[in-house]
Amino acid sequence: MSFIHLRQLTKLYRNSVQPAVNSIDLAIEQGEIITLLGPSGCGKTTTLRMIAGFEQPTSGSITIGNELVYENHFSVPPEKRGIGMVFQDYALFPHLSIEKNVIFGLNKWSGREKRKRAKEVLDLVGLGEYGSRFPHELSGGQQQRVALARALAPKPHVVLMDEPFSNLDAGLREKMRFEVTNILRKANTTAIIVTHDQKDAFAVSDRVVVMNKGVIQQTATPREMYRCPKNCFVAQFVGKTNLLSGTLCDDMQHVDTHIGKVSLPSQSESILEEVKVSIRPEGCRLAEKGRYAGTVQRVTYSGEYQEVEVRLGSVAEPMIIYAPIEQEIEIDSIVSFDITPELVALVEN
Numbered sequence: 001m002s003f004i005h006l007r008q009l010t011k012l013y014r015n016s017v018q019p020a021v022n023s024i025d026l027a028i029e030q031g032e033i034i035t036l037l038g039p040s041g042c043g044k045t046t047t048l049r050m051i052a053g054f055e056q057p058t059s060g061s062i063t064i065g066n067e068l069v070y071e072n073h074f075s076v077p078p079e080k081r082g083i084g085m086v087f088q089d090y091a092l093f094p095h096l097s098i099e100k101n102v103i104f105g106l107n108k109w110s111g112r113e114k115r116k117r118a119k120e121v122l123d124l125v126g127l128g129e130y131g132s133r134f135p136h137e138l139s140g141g142q143q144q145r146v147a148l149a150r151a152l153a154p155k156p157h158v159v160l161m162d163e164p165f166s167n168l169d170a171g172l173r174e175k176m177r178f179e180v181t182n183i184l185r186k187a188n189t190t191a192i193i194v195t196h197d198q199k200d201a202f203a204v205s206d207r208v209v210v211m212n213k214g215v216i217q218q219t220a221t222p223r224e225m226y227r228c229p230k231n232c233f234v235a236q237f238v239g240k241t242n243l244l245s246g247t248l249c250d251d252m253q254h255v256d257t258h259i260g261k262v263s264l265p266s267q268s269e270s271i272l273e274e275v276k277v278s279i280r281p282e283g284c285r286l287a288e289k290g291r292y293a294g295t296v297q298r299v300t301y302s303g304e305y306q307e308v309e310v311r312l313g314s315v316a317e318p319m320i321i322y323a324p325i326e327q328e329i330e331i332d333s334i335v336s337f338d339i340t341p342e343l344v345a346l347v348e349n
């Protein structure tokens with residue numbers, strides 16, 4: 001049985017027509033790190049707040065451990081759900097020292113135990129020496145680690161984090177992704193992390209849940225999600241892609257598109273004839289005598305790769321291809337390329 005189970009969970013706010021969260025089902029295993037990923041307003045925070053118990057669902061149920069914590073107006077209060085929460089703005093108390101901030105949620109513990117636990121979790125996040133400082137004397141990344149230490153202090157079974165990386169610059173962000181997952185794994189904590197950033201989601205989680213308009217679009221490992229996006233929304237929201245319309249061939253393994261026949265990684269079971277394929281830019285490799293050819297319209301240099309827009313035939317929408325940075329590519333030149341079937345997927349509308 002799963003550790004956290006959401007069943008048909010729905011939230012319709014008063015004065016709203018559309019539910020913010022619309023009948024979502026999700027099962028999370030113990031120790032798993034899950035991210036909720038989706039555009040602004042898709043219902044991520046609402047989902048997190050319902051799990052924490054700060055927001056009452058309109059319908060559905062929530063189980064944590066073996067305990068039903070919400071169903072039909074029966075609701076276990078937030079402090080009894082065994083959950084630690086890290087808020088988007090960290091919500092540290094500015095007038096309390098770091099140690100006192102961490103101790104804050106431990107009211108049932110004795111004074112000595114509290115201080116021991118505070119030292120333990122501050123050591124865990126690498127801030128053992130900072131207990132006597134105040135929040136304004138720490139950097140953003142350090143404050144975030146304090147917020148995490150505070151959430152972990154009461155030994156919760158579950159940690160919920162709302163946009164934990166959003167206030168950090170690129171370098172610190174990368175470091176924190178690594179540190180946070182390390183800390184969660186060490187404590188064997190089940191975690192749900194909300195983000196609207198695909199890189200954050202991919203870097204930290206075992207599985208990613210993509211949401212749009214209150215509905216779960218796909219739940220999958222980062223690799224599965226990237227290679228086999230379920231529908232057009234996921235394909236476009238998670239990384240860049242080329243979406244082409246086409247006709248499924250009789251062999252069920254090729255799609256006829258305006259750039260020619262495109263191979264699928266395996267035989268399709270689609271019952272439709274008119275289909276859409278997603279082709280990742282990484283799946284298109286420039287090759288001297290490649291199967292597809294077109295004219296280079298634009299080259300954007302990113303430092304890690306070059307994004308090349310190639311126009312094929314008379315179709316206005318160019319294909320996006322990633323090329324290695326050392327390759328010289330001139331605008332208006334003709335290039336040819338091959339497509340790796342493993343990065344091609346049939347997607348629903």
Ligand SMILES: Nc1ncnc2c1ncn2[C@@H]1O[C@H](COP(=O)(O)OP(=O)(O)OP(=O)(O)O)[C@@H](O)[C@H]1O
Pocket residue numbers: 013014016020038039040041042043044045046047196
């Ligand atoms: N207290 C509220 N009362 C009414 N509507 C609300 C309330 N809180 C959120 N909403 C609405 O519910 C929808 C989902 O909001 P939510 O905060 O869950 O989105 P989100 O995915 O966390 O977005 P963001 O990435 O911008 O934080 C939005 O349309 C929002 O306007």
Ligand SMILES: [Mg+2]
Pocket residue numbers: 044045046
């Ligand atoms: Mg939010």
